[in-house]
Amino acid sequence: MVKKSREKFKIYKNVFDEFTLSTLFRLSSQRHFDDLLMPVMIGKESNVFLADTADDYVIVKIYRLESCNFNKMYSYIKSDPRFMGLKNQRRQVIFKWVQREYRNLLTAREKINVPTPIAFRNNVLIMESIGSEKPAPQLKDSLPKDMEKFLKSIIDSVGDLIELGIVHADLSEYNILNHREKPYFIDFSQSTSVKDRNAAEYLERDMKNIKRFFAKHGVQMDDSVTENLKRKLLNKTEDSQNQR
Secondary structure (H helix, E strand, O other): OHHHHHHOOHHHOOOOOHHHHHHHHHHHHOOOOOOEEEEEEEOOOEEEEEEEOOOOEEEEEEEOOOOOOHHHHHHHHOOOHHHOOOOOOHHHHHHHHHHHHHHHHHHHOOOOOOOOEEEEEOOEEEEEOOOOOOOOOEHHHOOOOOHHHHHHHHHHHHHHHHHOOEEOOOOOOOOEEEEOOEEEEOOOOOOEEOOOOOHHHHHHHHHHHHHHHHHHOOOOOOHHHHHHHHHHHHHHHHHHHHOO
């Protein structure tokens, strides 16, 4: 059985290094998933696959160890106070990057729609597949029927994240899914603490991306929305400092 389980990963030898294949085997042997079925997304830093389990489908996100820009990753994570003292070493940065995404998803799911994180190991993260067998489309590929209502839901979700102590920091039509006319935020690897010295800058960039996308489709977002969220961020940061 073990030999058979190892055999099924040989087809990925031209895609992943031996270390990653070993990590995938370990997670599979722990029954977090069975087979990688098909790629869902090929990004700059990671490959995202749909996988099956005995009962359902999951997403397996695999960060590339050799070709990802770990220096860029380090520039984002080093200002996150939750990861102070992290050294600029390739594997250590990538592994913490995965851990941060898992941790952010666990927190975010308390208030907003996100994939439930299931497990992580080294450079691999496993999470719920939104939409199950057919993953939900990105917002850029599936416009909601009620754009204004969808925009309001996004804004409310950004505010809820701030209440939870998080700024997404990479929010756009690429990292929001439209599942049954509701926004689901994904890709929380860059998401950082509100205590991050760059949090306000990241928040402003997020909302600029959202404003641009919806304006392109005829829905305007008032500048006061961003200013109100920035005030909320400032208040949250001050409250956190006063509680110390």
